[in-house]
Amino acid sequence: MRKVALVGVGLTKFTKADISLEVLMLSAIKSLFEDTRNLTQKDVSVVLTSTSDNSKYLSSIVSELAGLTPKISHSVESLCNSGANSAVSAFAYIASGLGDVALVVGAERFDSPGRVLEWDKSRGQYKHPIYWSSMFTKAHMRKYGTTKEDLAIVSAKNHKNATANPYAYFEKEYSVDEVMRSKNLTEEIRLLDCSLPCSGSTAILLTSEEIAKKYTDCPVWITGIGQKTISAGFTKNTDLTTMKSTIHAATDAYKMSKTPPSGVDVAEVHDAFTICEIIELEDLGFAKKGEGRHYVKNSYETQDRKINPRGGLIGAGHPLGATGIAQIAEIVQQLQGRAEKRQVQNAKVGLIQNMSAAATSSTVLILQS
């Protein structure tokens, strides 16, 4: 298998703007070209778009608008986990030798049809993601004694981290008390426990090992990949205190990269809701089961930015198809030592965890400088 490098990122500010998907993607592609040394349009042999929008033929439209004429070009959809899926596809194209330079761009509009899980008959009328997160929260509270204050600390920490991210949707800090006093949406969940669907786009560039140094002095290598789909709905979910698909994906990714959880210096995890980050810290092996909340509290108190340095989905916003790409872009910048105020010192190994729909599917990637 050929080695695959990440060599450039294209970032845009996440907003609530009523901007077309094509224009959002073009902005990220423009930023990517500005970020990547020596990159010309004719170099790009793979263009993958990632979105849950209803657009058709999007990768070709965006390619034409950006002056690209790739060999391989299509759109990838797997809800909130579309971004990491498209990055893994790009990896496969390069590793197999079918492509050499792959541009992956994710985008979503604030009003994406992917926000509500209309297809999941097992949820009855409870199709908004807030309901599954409430069930996860209640289950974790019962089994491990996690409290509403523990949840609020996740949100306060990620909003604080986001203040150092110029591309984040949210721009101000919220105290733990402010999070706890935000609007009650269900018995377990308040407004500031939730990530916010928004408009935004992020792009990344992947290349084969042979040509990576043409585009950057500091390529970042994808050394571990794990993916798992358990189901699509709640019917197969027997334990709501854990994310089974994430455990499968993490096990495979750690094995492929020969990296233990303790070897990870910085991570972007999928905090669609505050409870998610707590469970993920446990399922990714960063904390023992039931102790995720202590890990978060310690990070908040010591201002440790290891987990979700860009603010996660809660602080940065959650444009569905862009989220996995934005997580990867953050880890690339961290491992290249150019994350500015967000920089985790001496970060050499990074992790991304991206998931969909109550963690019925997950992707875990390990990146190394």
Next chain:
Amino acid sequence: MRKVALVGVGLTKFTKADISLEVLMLSAIKSLFEDTRNLTQKDVSVVLTSTSDNSKYLSSIVSELAGLTPKISHSVESLCNSGANSAVSAFAYIASGLGDVALVVGAERFDSPGRVLEWDKSRGQYKHPIYWSSMFTKAHMRKYGTTKEDLAIVSAKNHKNATANPYAYFEKEYSVDEVMRSKNLTEEIRLLDCSLPCSGSTAILLTSEEIAKKYTDCPVWITGIGQKTISAGFTKNTDLTTMKSTIHAATDAYKMSKTPPSGVDVAEVHDAFTICEIIELEDLGFAKKGEGRHYVKNSYETQDRKINPRGGLIGAGHPLGATGIAQIAEIVQQLQGRAEKRQVQNAKVGLIQNMSAAATSSTVLILQS
């Protein structure tokens, strides 16, 4: 690069039925499991769905319904060329070593939102594909003297071939005269010059070389892959008598497989409209430029089934996301010698050409037994 085999197919009848996309796909998956020796649900590590429907999280939904829990799972969209794109993705996953057994299933409903090209501003109000095909037809008539009768022969031939295909939408023959007397839709195009969007699904199974023989005695190898996206709209189209993206894709596919056009025994080409098959025969190197119509006439008169033995899109119907997969499934059956009444004798090398939106993008695959 690891070798990749096609080892099984799952076929369903193409109809106008008002059936959900998930049920269509399940039917094809059931047929695939019946077709493939020793295949169990836990073997499948990659599930890709191909469609232009607005469904979300489709690959996970279909996986759950079919009892599959793959590692890699997402949906691929590139309009009418989605099917071949998803097959190439599956190839890349296996060739790179990320997966060993990939199930690719394409489906569409008769009322797919992909039927009309709403996104193409360069078409003005002429967003139905009939308008680009009329322009191609007029241009080819002017330059090469192609006639309405030449077009009608394509349709008569493909409808005749489809009568030997139990899964085809159309079940009866049409004479050249009947085609010519069918309803005029534009100055150049009559109803029976067009393929018909319909409901249908097809599945294929791809594996690595090491395990192919577990599932079939006659694996079919993907030996050539070519893909190209020129644009998304008409703005870049300077010559309407040729399909530039198909020429690029064919050149790469022939080169990769070390096969000349003369080495191809059987081919499925994308006859969205009658003019398409004529142009494609020329651009794929089966006929000299301007002589595609003579090639078709000779095939019709001699009852040669080399081109579109299952009836093509015109005879079999055109469920967008399924079409590329159905083309591949036909060539697999031909190269395995089990195409029954459609069998092309001694077929060893097959070709698939699948394209989107006025051939702004194309995929060409070479398959060998």
